[in-house]
Amino acid sequence: MQHVDLDITKHTFVLxxxxxxxxxxxxxxTSLLDALREHxxxxxxxxxxxxxxxxxxxxxxxxxxxxxxxxLAIMHEGDEIVTIEGLGSPQALHPLQAAFIxxxxxxxxxxxxxxxxxxxxxxxxxxxGWPSHATADVAAPQVELTGAEIRERMSGNICRCAAYPxxxxxxxxxxxxxxx
Amino acid sequence: MRPFTYExxxxxxxxxxxxxxxxxxxxxxxxxxxxxxKLEIERPTHLVDISRLPLKNTDDLPDxxxxxxxxxxxSDVAGDLRLRTxxxxxxxxxxxxxSGQLRNKASIGGNLLQRTRCPYFYDTAADCNKRDPGSGCAxxxxxxxxxxxxxxxxxxxxxxxxxxxxxxxxxxxRIELLGPNQASRNIPIGDFYRLPGETPHIETVLxxxxxxxxxxxxxxxxxxxxxxxxRDRASYAFALISVAAIxxxxxxxxxxxxxxxxxxxxxxxxxxxxxxxxxxxxxxxxTFRAAAEAAMAQAVGRGHNDFKIELAKRTLCRTLAQAxxxx
Numbered sequence: 043m044q045h046v047d048l049d050i051t052k053h054t055f056v057l058x059x060x061x062x063x064x065x066x067x068x069x070x071x072t073s074l075l076d077a078l079r080e081h082x083x084x085x086x087x088x089x090x091x092x093x094x095x096x097x098x099x100x101x102x103x104x105x106x107x108x109x110x111x112x113x114l115a116i117m118h119e120g121d122e123i124v125t126i127e128g129l130g131s132p133q134a135l136h137p138l139q140a141a142f143i144x145x146x147x148x149x150x151x152x153x154x155x156x157x158x159x160x161x162x163x164x165x166x167x168x169x170x171g172w173p174s175h176a177t178a179d180v181a182a183p184q185v186e187l188t189g190a191e192i193r194e195r196m197s198g199n200i201c202r203c204a205a206y207p208x209x210x211x212x213x214x215x216x217x218x219x220x221x222x
Numbered sequence: 223m224r225p226f227t228y229e230x231x232x233x234x235x236x237x238x239x240x241x242x243x244x245x246x247x248x249x250x251x252x253x254x255x256x257x258x259x260k261l262e263i264e265r266p267t268h269l270v271d272i273s274r275l276p277l278k279n280t281d282d283l284p285d286x287x288x289x290x291x292x293x294x295x296x297s298d299v300a301g302d303l304r305l306r307t308x309x310x311x312x313x314x315x316x317x318x319x320x321s322g323q324l325r326n327k328a329s330i331g332g333n334l335l336q337r338t339r340c341p342y343f344y345d346t347a348a349d350c351n352k353r354d355p356g357s358g359c360a361x362x363x364x365x366x367x368x369x370x371x372x373x374x375x376x377x378x379x380x381x382x383x384x385x386x387x388x389x390x391x392x393x394x395x396r397i398e399l400l401g402p403n404q405a406s407r408n409i410p411i412g413d414f415y416r417l418p419g420e421t422p423h424i425e426t427v428l429x430x431x432x433x434x435x436x437x438x439x440x441x442x443x444x445x446x447x448x449x450x451x452x453r454d455r456a457s458y459a460f461a462l463i464s465v466a467a468i469x470x471x472x473x474x475x476x477x478x479x480x481x482x483x484x485x486x487x488x489x490x491x492x493x494x495x496x497x498x499x500x501x502x503x504x505x506x507x508x509t510f511r512a513a514a515e516a517a518m519a520q521a522v523g524r525g526h527n528d529f530k531i532e533l534a535k536r537t538l539c540r541t542l543a544q545a546x547x548x549x
Binding site for chain 2 (some may be wrong): 050071093100107108109113117160170174175177183194
């Protein structure tokens, strides 16, 4: 295939990641995922499929979970970006991080950052009363977070080790306040 | 991914002017476009970022309807209590599609314009008239289990992937467009999409310099609204068949019905034949089955997808029974 010969100017911009303002100079093609991993060296966010199908690259933008592989870094100037590194630290784990350890919610661990970021976003969506495909009545003002609801709402995160029962248990612990 | 230049549009008119440049495309959520750009199926040389334009709100209309901004996230619309109570079929369709992460990013305008998931469209080594006009259709003689059964042509048997658009079809939504020189128009969703014919690469009536600015929903019609989706996995998969239905009954008789299918054609498929077979008839399985036969009278299988004709009929019957609260 003939590639179009374009003079691509790099863009200089600032991203706010885990509360820190970070300077970047990037080709506009750079995905947010590649900016985080390759340029900011925040390698907690994982690249699985790079096509939005596996969820390993899930991060939070302004509190909402998204696939960082399917967006351009330059589109997120001014946004509050939170990665797994911003949720907790080994000394002070986020409740979901602690619950995943308690419940053994992983085997190889590759999907775990994405699972945890996704679960943080998902619990906020439940708190906001958003329905899911597992919700019998979408008009109901509140959601009862059953196992079926957790599985449906987490379906954008694949675990090839199939730790699903323990992932569901970990999320349920946090949702029910077992882990605070 | 091919190189491209990038700009962020500051207002609507500037965005429409910027996309007039050859090779330019709008980007909003990017969840479909960037996926296709990575595979070099989409090859824009310039991207106009419209994601920050003030088109994110859902507003009440004087006639009792709603106007959904084209830049609203799918999840915002699905979660809006006005939609959930007055247009539940649209909320149900939105949460039946994609994943939580994608719904947070994907815009309403982008959902309408998303491309088919035909595997041959994605396989750049295969012939595809939609991706490479004139090259042929590998799906016609290929593995066509997920392909269209209505309105297809020998040039293309791809289906439209959106769940949302199927619900919008029964709600008789109108697509609001903005062109150069403030030229605004809105057209019924039924007239927005094109059948493949000999030009499957032209999917809608959207002009080259036009932008979707919103979706207008008329006041909700009488009746119970139901969206039902049948797919290979319980979650996060495209529809084999889906049905959106709105059915009003009075004393066991159907007073009005609207029906549309997803997963069957190059566009959301409203079936006026099925609706005519329902209106004024008793809300029974016999009536539902007659409507299903009417809806699929022109259906053509291509081999692997023959099962979808019967599946569509049964899915319609089940959806109508639920909407009419019988059976």
